Amino acid sequence: MQKLPPGPRLPKALQTAIVLRHWPRFVAWAQRRYGDVFTLRIASVGTVVYLTNPADIKTVFAGDPAVFHAGEANAMLAGLVGNSSVLLLDDDLHRDRRRLMMAPFARDAVARQSAAMSQIAAEDIAGWPVGVDFPVAPKMSAITLEVILRTVVGASDPARLAALRTAMPRVLGLGPWATLAIGSPGLMRHLPWRYVRRRIEQADRLLFAEIADRRADKDLAARTDVLSMLVRAADDEHRQMTDRELRDQLMTLLAAGHDTTATSLSWALERLTRHPEVLAKAVAAAEDSAAGDPAGDEYLDAIAKETLRIRPVVFDVGRVLKAPVDIAGYHLPAGVMVAPGIGLVHANPALYENPDRFEPDRMLGATPGPTTWLPFGGGNRRCLGATFAMAEMRIVLREVLRRVELSTTAAAGERQRVRHVILEPKHGAVIRVCSRRAPPAPVVATGPAAPADRCPVE
Numbered sequence: 001m002q003k004l005p006p007g008p009r010l011p012k013a014l015q016t017a018i019v020l021r022h023w024p025r026f027v028a029w030a031q032r033r034y035g036d037v038f039t040l041r042i043a044s045v046g047t048v049v050y051l052t053n054p055a056d057i058k059t060v061f062a063g064d065p066a067v068f069h070a071g072e073a074n075a076m077l078a079g080l081v082g083n084s085s086v087l088l089l090d091d092d093l094h095r096d097r098r099r100l101m102m103a104p105f106a107r108d109a110v111a112r113q114s115a116a117m118s119q120i121a122a123e124d125i126a127g128w129p130v131g132v133d134f135p136v137a138p139k140m141s142a143i144t145l146e147v148i149l150r151t152v153v154g155a156s157d158p159a160r161l162a163a164l165r166t167a168m169p170r171v172l173g174l175g176p177w178a179t180l181a182i183g184s185p186g187l188m189r190h191l192p193w194r195y196v197r198r199r200i201e202q203a204d205r206l207l208f209a210e211i212a213d214r215r216a217d218k219d220l221a222a223r224t225d226v227l228s229m230l231v232r233a234a235d236d237e238h239r240q241m242t243d244r245e246l247r248d249q250l251m252t253l254l255a256a257g258h259d260t261t262a263t264s265l266s267w268a269l270e271r272l273t274r275h276p277e278v279l280a281k282a283v284a285a286a287e288d289s290a291a292g293d294p295a296g297d298e299y300l301d302a303i304a305k306e307t308l309r310i311r312p313v314v315f316d317v318g319r320v321l322k323a324p325v326d327i328a329g330y331h332l333p334a335g336v337m338v339a340p341g342i343g344l345v346h347a348n349p350a351l352y353e354n355p356d357r358f359e360p361d362r363m364l365g366a367t368p369g370p371t372t373w374l375p376f377g378g379g380n381r382r383c384l385g386a387t388f389a390m391a392e393m394r395i396v397l398r399e400v401l402r403r404v405e406l407s408t409t410a411a412a413g414e415r416q417r418v419r420h421v422i423l424e425p426k427h428g429a430v431i432r433v434c435s436r437r438a439p440p441a442p443v444v445a446t447g448p449a450a451p452a453d454r455c456p457v458e
């Protein structure tokens with residue numbers, strides 16, 4: 001049996017340069033040229049076998065986590081998220097850490113954050129300009145950062161919140177030069193990268209201060225923010241996370257949950273303003289959702305799902321093989337990275353009729369399979385914050401649609417631009433608000449209401 005599938009013969013450096021600029025187009029071309037499975041060679045990653053067939057992707061997601069290492073595939077984030085981050089761990093350590101982190105991201109715990117999400121969105125939308133074009137991506141970025149700071153970090157002291165609002169974007173928005181030092185933290189000792197260390201240390205001081213406050217809080221047991229739940233969480237042997245581990249998980253949640261959700265929301269508005277009929281249905285759904293009608297929530301969720309299908313912000317995920325594996329008729333050697341290609345699966349006409357059309361209706365009442373709709377990855381590494389992200393998308397979209405009237409546009413869709421591991425709208429999702437709507441009625445609470453004094457973590 002052959003070891004590696006075919007792939008471009010271009011030198012590794014050239015393939016890397018093309019991927020950095022034209023990632024979705026390059027892998028789409030490779031699929032057309034070589035078929036559903038092909039090999040790429042990428043600097044600092046190595047040999048990557050790209051998978052686009054759901055059956056092959058199932059082999060990865062349902063495979064033995066000891067053989068398919070995701071933590072190793074994420075190693076380039078070590079300098080930012082820290083060595084005990086759930087993103088970087090593998091094997092039993094990953095399983096145990098992830099288990100401790102599940103409760104705050106379960107449906108009922110997320111439902112307790114809904115009111116904060118809608119209030120934060122409403123406050124931001126109140127400041128949007130009227131009658132001019134503006135990129136909505138920075139607004140979405142501010143909203144999702146505030147949501148994470150208040151509901152995940154649980155910050156409430158005004159001075160600390162203000163400091164976090166400044167410090168976190170300086171760390172999470174570090175450019176390509178800084179990512180060299182994040183992948184090889186030793187570089188931060190050297191002058192050209194010392195600013196990276198200073199920025200991370202500044203953010204760390206604020207996060208450690210939050211952790212200390214939480215440990216000293218007499219009301220810790222009643223608190224519902226994610227950090228409080230993580231401070232309380234203990235494994236079967238009653239072991240709890242150290243301050244350093246908590247810091248690493250907080251930084252991970254900020255890095256994994258902020259830009260991804262903001263960019264997905266930006267894409268949703270970019271798509272809606274180019275589809276007037278869908279936008280009209282979305283506005284009606286927002287009103288229904290606010291009035292407590294589940295059908296409204298369902299349509300907003302369908303918009304979020306279809307946006308994540310047609311514009312997945314994370315285009316593929318990786319697993320480093322720790323042993324040889326047979327996939328798609330090849331005997332892949334250990335050391336190779338396999339990469340389920342989220343974006344290419346979502347664009348497959350055999351799985352989605354007219355895949356280039358933005359049609360939220362196709363998601364109504366549908367339960368897409370884990371290997372045909374996979375914006376959150378899959379298996380034992382599926383995004384821990386998927387429920388949180390879906391709720392946030394629904395709530396922020398609802399607040400936008402019922403507070404402002406958006407202009408539609410016949411302009412061509414914005415192209416996808418590569419930034420770090422994310423695909424964002426090239427111009428920041430430019431939209432225009434034509435008018436403000438009358439102040440909306442308060443939202444009727446839906447979903448599982450959990451008593452404020454009870455928390456499912458223990």
Ligand code: HEM
Pocket residue numbers: 070086087088098152252253254256257258260261264313314317318375376377378379380381382383384385386388389
């Ligand atoms: C639309 C928004 C989001 C998208 C598209 C997204 C996507 C992803 C993807 C593709 C992965 C890798 C899965 C894999 O390797 O199979 C992932 C992992 C992860 N995400 Fe998200 N994510 C989003 C929002 C969030 C949020 C809001 C949080 C938390 C606040 C979060 C926390 C995490 C964590 C902790 C992991 C690592 C899980 C592990 O390794 O076990 N994500 N996400």
